[in-house]
Amino acid sequence: MLTKTELSNYCNEAREKYLPHISIDCVVFGFHEGMLKVLLLETKNQEEYYLPGGFLQKVEPIENAANRILKERTGLDDIFLKQFYVFGDPDRSKEHFDLYKEMLPENENWFANRFLTIGYYALVDFFDVDPTPDQFSISCNWVDLNQLPKLGLDHANIINTALGTLRVQLNYQPIGYNLMPKLFTMPELQKLYETILDKKLDRRNFQRRMLGFGILTKAEETRKGGAHKAPYLYSFDMENYKAALTAGLKGGW
Amino acid sequence: MLTKTELSNYCNEAREKYLPHISIDCVVFGFHEGMLKVLLLETKNQEEYYLPGGFLQKVEPIENAANRILKERTGLDDIFLKQFYVFGDPDRSKEHFDLYKEMLPENENWFANRFLTIGYYALVDFFDVDPTPDQFSISCNWVDLNQLPKLGLDHANIINTALGTLRVQLNYQPIGYNLMPKLFTMPELQKLYETILDKKLDRRNFQRRMLGFGILTKAEETRKGGAHKAPYLYSFDMENYKAALTAGLKGGW
DNA sequence: ACAAAAGTGTTTGATATACACCCATGT
DNA sequence: ACATGGGTGTATATCAAACACTTTTGT
Numbered sequence: 001m002l003t004k005t006e007l008s009n010y011c012n013e014a015r016e017k018y019l020p021h022i023s024i025d026c027v028v029f030g031f032h033e034g035m036l037k038v039l040l041l042e043t044k045n046q047e048e049y050y051l052p053g054g055f056l057q058k059v060e061p062i063e064n065a066a067n068r069i070l071k072e073r074t075g076l077d078d079i080f081l082k083q084f085y086v087f088g089d090p091d092r093s094k095e096h097f098d099l100y101k102e103m104l105p106e107n108e109n110w111f112a113n114r115f116l117t118i119g120y121y122a123l124v125d126f127f128d129v130d131p132t133p134d135q136f137s138i139s140c141n142w143v144d145l146n147q148l149p150k151l152g153l154d155h156a157n158i159i160n161t162a163l164g165t166l167r168v169q170l171n172y173q174p175i176g177y178n179l180m181p182k183l184f185t186m187p188e189l190q191k192l193y194e195t196i197l198d199k200k201l202d203r204r205n206f207q208r209r210m211l212g213f214g215i216l217t218k219a220e221e222t223r224k225g226g227a228h229k230a231p232y233l234y235s236f237d238m239e240n241y242k243a244a245l246t247a248g249l250k251g252g253w
Numbered sequence: 254m255l256t257k258t259e260l261s262n263y264c265n266e267a268r269e270k271y272l273p274h275i276s277i278d279c280v281v282f283g284f285h286e287g288m289l290k291v292l293l294l295e296t297k298n299q300e301e302y303y304l305p306g307g308f309l310q311k312v313e314p315i316e317n318a319a320n321r322i323l324k325e326r327t328g329l330d331d332i333f334l335k336q337f338y339v340f341g342d343p344d345r346s347k348e349h350f351d352l353y354k355e356m357l358p359e360n361e362n363w364f365a366n367r368f369l370t371i372g373y374y375a376l377v378d379f380f381d382v383d384p385t386p387d388q389f390s391i392s393c394n395w396v397d398l399n400q401l402p403k404l405g406l407d408h409a410n411i412i413n414t415a416l417g418t419l420r421v422q423l424n425y426q427p428i429g430y431n432l433m434p435k436l437f438t439m440p441e442l443q444k445l446y447e448t449i450l451d452k453k454l455d456r457r458n459f460q461r462r463m464l465g466f467g468i469l470t471k472a473e474e475t476r477k478g479g480a481h482k483a484p485y486l487y488s489f490d491m492e493n494y495k496a497a498l499t500a501g502l503k504g505g506w
Numbered sequence: 507a508c509a510a511a512a513g514t515g516t517t518t519g520a521t522a523t524a525c526a527c528c529c530a531t532g533t
Numbered sequence: 534a535c536a537t538g539g540g541t542g543t544a545t546a547t548c549a550a551a552c553a554c555t556t557t558t559g560t
Contacts, residue, residue: 021272022369058367062341086339086371088315114311116275118339168425187539204541205523212521228538229530440512457514458550465548481511482557 002045004103011110018055020110023117024062025053025155026070026081027162030126030142031179034191037142038159039074039131040149044138046099048152051159052140053117066120074140075132080178081122084165085158088116092154121162123178166196173245177236185223185231186210215241255298257356264363271308273363276370277315278306278408279323279334280415283379283395284432287444290395291412292327292384293402297391299352301405304412305393306370319373327393328385333431334375337418338411341369345407374415376431419449427498430489438476438484439463468494 002010028039040049054069056062062083071077093115106112126142133140143149145163148156166175170193179192190206210216217237222230255263281292293302307322309315315336324330346368359365379395386393396402398416401409419428423446432445443459463469470490475483 019274019367019369021274056341059343061343062339062369083339086315086336088309088371090312090314114272116272116315118341185539202523202525203539204525207540209522226538227532228536229540231539438512455550455552456512457552460513462549479511480559481509482513484512 002103007100007103008108011104011108014055014110017057019058021113021115022056023053023115024056024066024069024120025051025087025117025158026066026120026122027051027159028070028074028076028079028122028124029162029166029179030124030129031192031195032126032142034195036145036163036192036195037126038145038148039076040141040143040151041073041133041137042139042141043136043152045136046152047150049143049149049155050152051155062118066118070120070122073134073137076122076124076129079122079124079129081120082173083118083120085119085161086116087119087154087158087161089154090114092117095153117158119158119162121165123175125179125181127181163196170196177238177241180236183219183221183233183235185233187231189234213240213244215244260353260356261361264357264361267308267363270310272311274366274368275309276306276368277309277319277322277373278304278370278411279319279373279375280304280412281323281327281329281332281375281377282415282419282432283377283382284445284448285379285395287448289398289416289445289448290379291398291401292329293394293396293404294326294386294390295392295394296389296405298389299405300403302396302402302408303405304408315371319371323375326387326390329375329377329382332375332377332382333427334373335426336371336373338372338414339369340372340407340411340414342407343367345370348406370411372411372415374418376428378432378434380434416449423449425498427494430491430494433489436472436474436486436488438486440484442487466493466497468497 026039030037030039039052041052042049052070052073054065054073056065060068063081066081066083067078070079070081093111093113096115097109097112100109100111103109104112131140131142145159148159151159169175175196176189176192180189186207187203189210190201190203193206194201215237216234219233219235221233223233224230279292283290283292292305294305295302305323305326307318307326309318310321313321316334319334319336320331323332323334346364346366349368350362350365353362353364356362357365384393384395398412401412404412422428428449429442429445433442439460440456442463443454443456446459447454468490469487472486472488474486476486477483
């Protein structure tokens with residue numbers, strides 16, 4: 001738990017360094033064991049979970065801020081980040097204010113203000129990252145989208161909106177590329193699509209269509225060790241992938 | 254031209270009423286004579302044109318603010334508005350600051366700050382609105398997208414981004430409905446699509462596909478007075494239209 | 507009568523959908 | 534041997550693309 005002095009120091013520092021009223025929150029998606037997961041922080045102060053978020057420095061481009069914040073709070077660096085919406089209900093940060101209002105007078109309390117938050121979503125290779133909590137957090141963990149804990153502020157809503165965006169953009173953004181490991185099997189990729197779209201897809205048609213895009217390279221090897229026939233491994237052909245996406249992968253599922 | 258006193262009063266009022274660092278700008282699209290147009294204001298202070306924009310009141314939902322601002326600055330009321338992006342380059346409002354910095358000391362100057370702006374786009378029936386400039390503007394006029402004048406700040410960029418969004422969302426949002434008058438002909442609707450997509454479409458295939466969606470109602474009457482064969486008039490069937498859009502009008506052009 | 511715009515229908519190719527059989531692997 | 538998941542092929546329906554002729558209207 002923060003002491004009053006710590007909180008006071010933090011507020012003073014924040015007032016100096018950051019723009020007031022504006023924050024950034026990141027929804028980091030990962031894909032593991034056939035499930036979509038998001039990175040959540042558990043704060044020291046509360047029993048609640050939060051999206052990794054932070055504030056915008058006074059002369060800092062928003063994109064940079066989003067990357068910096070994600071790095072600071074989770075250790076993740078150099079990943080695909082995309083702005084998707086601004087959440088600005090006047091009451092959305094009230095809860096945060098309430099929490100601290102006993103400890104500091106209103107005019108000294110950085111949180112005693114309305115905050116708009118700019119939502120970014122990120123897509124990462126689950127196995128390629130090592131989530132590390134920052135000093136304000138007990139833990140930084142992957143949580144299954146279907147088993148979200150109680151979330152602070154309006155963060156549940158932010159996650160849902162991000163997921164909706166993901167669905168719509170599945171045909172326009174390199175979503176598969178960023179979420180899958182370097183090598184993956186066709187059934188694994190299909191599982192990702194099925195999870196995002198929340199819909200079963202036909203195995204054979206999925207494969208034909210994916211291969212038809214010409215964005216996948218079939219590897220020599222197969223994924224050994226499974227209990228059944230060893231599936232082939234694929235990787236994304238970055239060249240063709242980017243080209244195909246700018247044109248838009250036409251047709252919806 | 255604003256006097257120093259007027260500017261000073263405005264700044265004091267703004268500081269009291271609005272959140273700092275945040276603005277809203279609206280790109281209002283209309284369709285007239287086969288051309289996409291946007292509403293621009295010509296300011297009294299400068300020889301430049303601006304998007305209708307304004308600030309967010311301290312306890313006001315963003316959506317409400319966007320509607321209020323549009324009403325205040327252009328007279329337009331109760332129209333389709335949709336948030337599409339936040340523009341936050343630290344230098345984007347520098348120009349505005351430079352303009353006023355001679356007149357007021359920096360700490361009294363509301364504009365001497367960084368502003369992020371939340372972009373909204375609006376779609377209106379050209380004939381159904383009566384653009385009216387506010388007290389800060391000489392004029393409020395429709396301008397052809399292909400003949401944009403010199404625009405202040407980063408407003409040219411905001412317009413381009415809005416147009417890009419329009420293109421992508423053509424299959425997901427009720428774009429036709431909001432831009433067309435109650436009754437319209439098939440060639441008129443086609444012209445709208447062609448203008449937004451910047452692409453020629455086949456007359457017959459367009460008609461078949463549009464009718465195939467089941468969102469149009471054919472009227473008895475035809476559009477008389479044209480120099481040639483009188484085209485039929487159509488209107489949108491709001492019920493089916495909404496239903497079709499939630500499912501997404503599948504397939505791209 | 508003719509030019510220009512609008513209405514309508516048909517053919518063709520591509521793509522989505524549905525479905526069935528064979529193959530490899532661990533138990 | 535068999536259950537399970539993975540690989541592959543084919544027939545069918547649906548839709549997009551390309552294209553031509555007829556109708557209406559003002560000049």
